[in-house]
Amino acid sequence: MSSWLPTNPSSRRWLGLAPTYLVIGIFMLIPMIIMGTYSFMEANPYGGVKPVFSTAAYLQLAWEYDLDGTLVFNPGYLKIIWRSIGLSTMATVICLIFGFPVAYYITLQPENRRNFYIYLITIPFWTNLLIRTFAWIIILGRNGVIELPLLSLGIIDKSLRMMYSDGAIAIGLTYSYLPLMVLPIYASLEKLDFRLLEAASDLYSSRLEIMTKIVIPLSKPGIIAGCILVFIPCLGAFIAPNLLGGGKKLMLGSLVQFQFASARNWPFGSALSMLMLAVVVMALIFYARGAKKRAAGAES
Amino acid sequence: MKRILSTIAVAIWALSAGMAQAAEELFIYNWTEYTPPELVAKFEAETGIKVTVDTYDSNETLLAKLQAGATGYDLVVPSQNFVPIFVSEGLIQKVNVSGMSNFKNIEERWRNPAWDPQQEYSSPWQWGTTSFSYNSENYSGKGESLKEFFEPNEEASGRVSAFQTPDEVVNLANIYLGLPFCSEDPREMKKVQDLLVAQKQHIVAYNSETMSDMLASGEAVITNHWSGFSRLGRLTGAPIVYAYPKEGVVGWYDSLVVPTSAKNVDNARKFMDFMMDPVNMAMLTVNQGYGDSIIGSSAYYTEELKSAPEVNPPADVPVVFATTCSPKAQSLIDKVWTKVMQ
Numbered sequence: 001m002s003s004w005l006p007t008n009p010s011s012r013r014w015l016g017l018a019p020t021y022l023v024i025g026i027f028m029l030i031p032m033i034i035m036g037t038y039s040f041m042e043a044n045p046y047g048g049v050k051p052v053f054s055t056a057a058y059l060q061l062a063w064e065y066d067l068d069g070t071l072v073f074n075p076g077y078l079k080i081i082w083r084s085i086g087l088s089t090m091a092t093v094i095c096l097i098f099g100f101p102v103a104y105y106i107t108l109q110p111e112n113r114r115n116f117y118i119y120l121i122t123i124p125f126w127t128n129l130l131i132r133t134f135a136w137i138i139i140l141g142r143n144g145v146i147e148l149p150l151l152s153l154g155i156i157d158k159s160l161r162m163m164y165s166d167g168a169i170a171i172g173l174t175y176s177y178l179p180l181m182v183l184p185i186y187a188s189l190e191k192l193d194f195r196l197l198e199a200a201s202d203l204y205s206s207r208l209e210i211m212t213k214i215v216i217p218l219s220k221p222g223i224i225a226g227c228i229l230v231f232i233p234c235l236g237a238f239i240a241p242n243l244l245g246g247g248k249k250l251m252l253g254s255l256v257q258f259q260f261a262s263a264r265n266w267p268f269g270s271a272l273s274m275l276m277l278a279v280v281v282m283a284l285i286f287y288a289r290g291a292k293k294r295a296a297g298a299e300s
Numbered sequence: 301m302k303r304i305l306s307t308i309a310v311a312i313w314a315l316s317a318g319m320a321q322a323a324e325e326l327f328i329y330n331w332t333e334y335t336p337p338e339l340v341a342k343f344e345a346e347t348g349i350k351v352t353v354d355t356y357d358s359n360e361t362l363l364a365k366l367q368a369g370a371t372g373y374d375l376v377v378p379s380q381n382f383v384p385i386f387v388s389e390g391l392i393q394k395v396n397v398s399g400m401s402n403f404k405n406i407e408e409r410w411r412n413p414a415w416d417p418q419q420e421y422s423s424p425w426q427w428g429t430t431s432f433s434y435n436s437e438n439y440s441g442k443g444e445s446l447k448e449f450f451e452p453n454e455e456a457s458g459r460v461s462a463f464q465t466p467d468e469v470v471n472l473a474n475i476y477l478g479l480p481f482c483s484e485d486p487r488e489m490k491k492v493q494d495l496l497v498a499q500k501q502h503i504v505a506y507n508s509e510t511m512s513d514m515l516a517s518g519e520a521v522i523t524n525h526w527s528g529f530s531r532l533g534r535l536t537g538a539p540i541v542y543a544y545p546k547e548g549v550v551g552w553y554d555s556l557v558v559p560t561s562a563k564n565v566d567n568a569r570k571f572m573d574f575m576m577d578p579v580n581m582a583m584l585t586v587n588q589g590y591g592d593s594i595i596g597s598s599a600y601y602t603e604e605l606k607s608a609p610e611v612n613p614p615a616d617v618p619v620v621f622a623t624t625c626s627p628k629a630q631s632l633i634d635k636v637w638t639k640v641m642q
Contacts, residue, residue, distance in 0.1 A: 045627035045634075046385050047367030069486070076642030142519045161458075163519060164505045246505025247464055250641055258641060260368070262360040262465045263634045 032277070039270035047264045057271035077255070081275070084252040087166060088234035091173035092181075095230045096223065098174075099181030103222075104215070106182075107189040118186065121179050133172055133243050140168055140244070164246035172240030177233055181226040188222025189215070221294070224287055232280050252276055324349040326567040329365075329373040331554075332357055332509050333529070334426075336587035343574055349567050357508045358465040366391045371561040374568040377425050380553040381467075381622040383415040392557040394420040395569050402576035410593035413553070415624065422555035423572040424581070426528070428590035429619055430468045431549040433525035435515045436539045441522075443543025446476035449522055450499050457502045461514055461523040464506045466637035469496065469524065471550045471622050478547075482625035486632065493636040500640060515540050528589035531610040542610040548618035553593075 006012055039057050041049040064074040106117045124132060139145045140162040150156045162168055192215065200210050216223070238253035247254065252272065259269030324347075328335060332355045340351045354373070356362050359382045366376070367389065378386055386392045397403060398412070398419040406424060416422045432449040434441060439456055441448045450473065452460050463469050473492045474481050483489055504520050511523040512533025525533075530542040556575065558568045574580055582600030585592045589611055598606075605611060613619055625633065 045630050046389050047364055076639070080642065142517050159518075246461075246503070246507065248500065248503055248506055248641075255641075258638075261364045262358070263638050264360070264364065264367075264630075265634065265638075 035270045035273055039267055039274050041267050043265045043267050045264065047266070049266050054267065057265075057267035060268050061271065061275065077272075080250050080255055081252060083166075083249065084235055085279075087170055087173065087251060088231050090170050091177065091234050092227050092231045094170070094174045095178050095181040096227060099178055099226060100185055100223070103182045103185035103189055106186055107192065114190075118183070121182050124179065129176060130239055130243075133176070133239050136168070136172055136175065136244055137163065140171070163244065164248070166245070166249055168244040169240050169249065169251070172244040173234045173237055176237070176240060177230040180229040180233070184225040184229060185219055185222040188219045188225075192218055221291065224290060228283055228287055231283065235276060235279065324564070324567060326351045326374050326564050326571060327372055328353045328375045328377075328571070329362070330355060330375075330377045333532070334377065334588065336584060339580065339583050339587070342580065342583070343571060346574070347567075347570055349564075349570065351571075358463070359467055360465045363391075366559055366561075369561075371559075372563065373559050374562040374564045375556050375571060376559055377554050377556060379467075379622070380413065380415045380555070381624045383422055383555065383557065384624045386557065387416075387421060391560055392421055393560045393562070393565070395558050395565065395572070396420060397423045397572060400569065400573045400576065402573050405576050405578060405594050405596065407593045407595055410553070415553075416555070422557050423576060424593045425554040425556050425575065426584065426588055426590035426592060427551065427553040428527040429549040429551050429613060430472065430524070430526055431543050431545060432472075432522055433511065433515060433530040433533070433540050433542045434522045435518065435520075436541045438518055439521040443541060444546060446472060446545045446547045448543070448545070449524070450476055450495055452499075452502045452522060456522050459504050459519070459521045460499070460502045461505050461507050461511060461520040462499070462503055463524045464508045466633050467622070468550055468552075470633050470636065471620075472524075475548045475550065475620060481620070481623055482629040482633075484626060484628045484632065489632045489636055493639055496636065496640045506641075512536070512538060512540060526590075527610040527613075531589035531608050534610070544614050544617040546617065548620050549613065551619040551621040553621065 006015065038049050040053055040055065042052045042054045042056065044050050061077050062073060062075070063071055064076075066072050102121075106114055106121075109117060137144075141147075142159045142161075142163065143151070144163075146162070147156070147160055150160075196214055196218075197210055200214055205213070235251075236253040236256075237251060238257045241247070241249060241251040241254045242257075245251075250258070256269050256272050256276075259265045259272065326349050328340075328351060330353060334355070335353045340353065343349065344351055356365065359379050362376055362378055363382060363385065366373075366386070376392075383392075400423070403411075403419070406419075410424060410427075412419045413422075432443065432446075434443055434448075434456075438459075441453070441456070448456065449460065449462075470492055471481055473479075473495050474483070477491055477495065479488050479491065483492075505514070507514065507523070511520075511525050512530070514520040515523055515533060516536070516538035525540075525542060527542055530540055533540045534542075556568075556572050558565055558572075562568055575584070576594060578594050578596035579600055581592045581594040582597040585597060586600070586602050586605050589605060589608055591611065
């Protein structure tokens with residue numbers, strides 16, 4: 001064997017894990033360190049940062065220097081954060097309402113057809129999200145696919161103005177991330193032992209009880225994973241808010257993009273990203289705790 | 301939007317670049333729908349250089365991209381007020397435009413312009429104006445005042461679209477309010493901010509790309525627009541009228557410049573020289589409908605272009621060219637826009 005390899009087990013373990021550390025280090029830690037560092041610097045008026053320590057970016061989250069130079073409380077960004085959380089929650093709930101029955105239905109199919117349905121669920125991913133979102137402009141727009149038939153049948157007499165609204169953003173988000181809800185729920189339902197359901201109905205459980213006491217509790221990991229997978233990208237989304245919301249109802253993702261692309265305030269964009277990261281990490285900790293509790297519950 | 305598409309495009313050609321090393325190449329990064337394919341084809345046929353075009357939607361986007369270290373572009377097309385910023389930030393390089401064979405074709409008044417006094421960096425592309433357009437079927441106004449855009453009446457309320465980036469919107473607001481461009485006075489900029497914040501309740505969307513589509517579908521009845529781009533919308537058959545409000549319109553002059561990181565500088569210079577040939581420039585102008593600054597190009601204009609209302613501003617409407625703002629003025633503009641965007 002090659003003699004240059006370390007012989008003691010702990011060094012070998014490190015060597016074996018080195019690719020993992022390398023990937024996480026290069027693709028996750030270094031960008032995060034850059035982002036964190038930039039968030040504590042001063043903005044250069046024409047883009048980029050000045051290497052001067054400053055907490056202005058974080059201060060800007062809730063306070064601002066008014067045009068006359070006084071420091072005042074500014075709830076503008078907090079409103080955007082609140083709107084992002086609200087819309088993301090809404091999209092997650094709608095995804096769950098539609099995604100769970102779909103996943104359940106697929107689980108009940110014979111095995112060969114199941115795979116086919118899962119394949120169908122993944123088909124939208126083959127087309128670029130931007131193009132699929134553009135399609136919604138045609139569907140929701142004035143004289144679009146929805147309005148035109150209603151107008152010509154005389155059901156409505158003026159435009160419903162569905163485009164460029166919070167509703168349009170929520171529809172766009174739900175549409176974009178629905179498969180991410182279906183797949184993990186399906187994965188956990190697939191492992192469900194259906195004999196439990198038979199046993200329950202033999203023991204006079206109602207259909208509702210079977211659902212709430214057996215199916216939902218047992219698929220809970222999938223439901224939580226699905227919710228996280230939908231909620232997190234929704235928070236950072238900027239295609240749907242820009243295209244369907246008309247860029248005037250900013251969400252966190254579009255706010256960050258705006259700071260880098262137009263407002264030339266990289267530190268503030270970085271600070272916002274750090275804030276989002278904090279929200280996401282909190283959601284994940286919440287999930288991990290739940291998982292630990294469940295594991296403990298299963299052992300006892 | 302197309303920004304994302306362009307990111308994907310960049311990724312794809314970054315991958316394919318390795319394979320296509322042998323052929324001569326030129327990568328142009330230009331505004332959306334601003335590079336006529338027939339012009340590119342002619343250049344390719346004459347020189348054998350393979351041209352790839354990628355697009356952006358604002359000067360701000362271009363600046364942000366180059367500032368963030370985007371490489372691989374050989375030519376970009378900033379407006380006059382951004383050229384000095386690109387120079388001072390070291391993002392573009394000297395290519396000695398005044399030494400090119402077709403330099404003599406540039407009209408006297410556009411030669412050695414204020415933003416590039418020795419004409420070391422930039423060669424002409426197009427110049428035009430920024431104002432607003434309206435759909436004459438859905439809107440009874442005549443586009444006589446910027447008031448119709450900034451303080452729309454009942455008829456247009458909720459159906460006005462403005463650009464997504466501050467540069468030109470703020471300048472138009474300055475013209476409307478009778479304030480100078482690039483003001484460093486917070487009180488003046490407060491007036492601009494109040495105007496734009498009040499305008500927001502009438503805005504259907506902030507958009508810098510699909511203005512003509514929005515006018516045609518009726519989603520908007522008034523949109524921020526560029527003169528030639530508005531003409532292109534009208535030529536598709538939509539009742540789009542470009543307004544020349546009495547207060548004035550914003551003028552701009554876009555030029556070709558070569559980023560410092562360009563790999564094919566010689567090819568970029570060839571393209572710059574190619575564009576200073578009247579026949580080629582006329583091809584661009586006929587396609588785009590803005591103005592050009594090349595002597596003799598008008599001989600190749602079509603009748604339609606010569607009589608297009610978008611191209612010919614009324615004599616009594618001032619065309620005010622944007623200037624480069626100081627960092628202080630720029631940060632006030634960014635502050636105002638960030639406030640509007642909340």
